[in-house]
Amino acid sequence: MSEFDRNVIIDTITRMLARREHSVLEIEQKLRQKGVPESDFMPVVQEFVDNDIQSNLRYAEARTRAMASRGSGPVKIRGDLRQRGVDEADIERALDEADVDWYQLAFEVKCKKYGGALAQDYAQRMKQMQFLKYRGFAMVHIEYAVQGD
Known part of the structure; x- marks a missing residue:
């Protein structure tokens, strides 16, 4: 690998990380898409990790x-x-x-979609529970949100 190639890789990774944090896997995928050989970019990516410039x-x-x-x-x-x-x-x-109260967040997400009132029947309750499950809440959070406790 030439020094120019190394500098291009460094510049590319720096620009990615300047916009937002990226995982190592994301950086590797984006460099592969640009056609950079893995043998060229892996040592550079590792330097970014070692110097705590990139952190998963x-x-x-x-x-x-x-x-x-x-x-x-x-x-x-x-x-x-x-x-x-x-x-x-x-x-x-x-x-x-994370400074997140998952119970409260599940309740707020449910209220935003269905309002603050409790489900009137079993079917409506199941619909709300399925929605919260799809959104990625654990069953304890879902039960709290739909029971209104």
Whole structure:
């Protein structure tokens, strides 16, 4: 690899990280799409990780905040982070450190879609529960939201 190629890779990664946090997997995928050989970019990506310029934990924390602010629950967030190559320890830490009351968020998401009143019948309650499950909430959060406790 020439010095120019290395500088182009460094510049590309720097521009990506300047916009928002990215997971290592996302960076690797984007560099592959640009046609950069893996043997050329892997050492550079590792330097970014070693120097704490790129951090999967920071990425997980930012992604958790963003998804929670859009009404996603912890189950959905966990799955999303796994797909993006974040390890379980970083996922758990990001979810634990998130300043989110998952019970309250589930209730707010339910109220936004269905209003604050309790479901009148079994079918309506199941519909609300399915909606919250789709949004990625755990069953304890869903039960809290639909029972109005």
